[in-house]
Amino acid sequence: xxxNKRKALEEAGWRVGSADEFLELTPEETAYVELKLxxxxxxxxxxxxxxxxxxxxxxxxxxxxxRVAKMEAGDPSVSLDLLIRxxxxxxxxxxxxxxxxxx
Amino acid sequence: xxxNKRKALEEAGWRVGSADEFLELTPEETAYVELKLxxxxxxxxxxxxxxxxxxxxxxxxxxxxxRVAKMEAGDPSVSLDLLIRxxxxxxxxxxxxxxxxxx
DNA sequence: CAATAATATGTCATATCTGATATATTATCA
DNA sequence: TGATAATATATCAGATATGACATATTATTG
Numbered sequence: 522x523x524x525n526k527r528k529a530l531e532e533a534g535w536r537v538g539s540a541d542e543f544l545e546l547t548p549e550e551t552a553y554v555e556l557k558l559x560x561x562x563x564x565x566x567x568x569x570x571x572x573x574x575x576x577x578x579x580x581x582x583x584x585x586x587x588r589v590a591k592m593e594a595g596d597p598s599v600s601l602d603l604l605i606r607x608x609x610x611x612x613x614x615x616x617x618x619x620x621x622x623x624x
Numbered sequence: 625x626x627x628n629k630r631k632a633l634e635e636a637g638w639r640v641g642s643a644d645e646f647l648e649l650t651p652e653e654t655a656y657v658e659l660k661l662x663x664x665x666x667x668x669x670x671x672x673x674x675x676x677x678x679x680x681x682x683x684x685x686x687x688x689x690x691r692v693a694k695m696e697a698g699d700p701s702v703s704l705d706l707l708i709r710x711x712x713x714x715x716x717x718x719x720x721x722x723x724x725x726x727x
Numbered sequence: 728c729a730a731t732a733a734t735a736t737g738t739c740a741t742a743t744c745t746g747a748t749a750t751a752t753t754a755t756c757a
Numbered sequence: 758t759g760a761t762a763a764t765a766t767a768t769c770a771g772a773t774a775t776g777a778c779a780t781a782t783t784a785t786t787g
Contacts, residue, residue: 687776688778690777701775703775705774
């Protein structure tokens with residue numbers, strides 16, 4: 522899936538804000554990255570709303586602080602699967618997810 | 625995540641229709657399985673709506689027919705990540721996803 | 728009823744993701 | 758300011774998901 526393109530962009534200082542098919546990203550790849558960022562932002566929002574630190578969330582998830590940081594950054598090494606499981610662990614429902622994705 | 629519980633259920637003839645915290649599934653696990661089945665069903669619907677066979681979809685995804693079958697079955701060996709990427713490959717937008725998840 | 732297209736199931740080597748760890752950077756506050 | 762809490766970044770061994778393949782089962786159609 523060549524997630525490194527985005528990483529490369531960022532390293533080059535490009536700050537992928539929202540929706541960047543900029544260089545070389547197929548529409549699916551763009552949609553994938555956007556989706557990941559949407560979920561990543563939502564995860565951070567929800568964690569903070571529950572007054573949890575990354576360390577505390579990591580404990581709840583049986584994960585590590587560094588991975589939580591990567592999740593919230595939408596890092597290429599994090600799958601949608603992990604992101605969504607983390608949201609579910611914060612009590613996010615399927616309906617909540619729909620609202621997160623809705624325009 | 626012990627996805628095998630559900631597999632076990634099904635093998636025991638339990639047909640996990642919708643929402644089975646039945647035996648031993650935590651709320652998150654139940655939500656995860658439900659979500660997976662929602663996406664799995666949607667994938668099948670969309671594939672059929674576009675008159676594609678599993679083989680044809682597999683080609684488009686650079687995957688295999690057997691994996692598409694597993695996706696549509698919500699098999700434990702399939703991640704939400706792959707399911708969602710497959711939906712995106714069928715032209716599903718973030719907004720579409722929201723509708724798929726909405727009650 | 729074949730024949731064959733479509734889908735399902737099982738296995739496995741490899742690729743990718745993950746938790747852990749170490750360490751760096753950036754708040755926060757006394 | 759310095760101390761320290763919170764977050765970010767890098768690396769890697771082990772875990773998990775993946776595509777490929779073989780083969781079985783179930784439509785479909787002639």
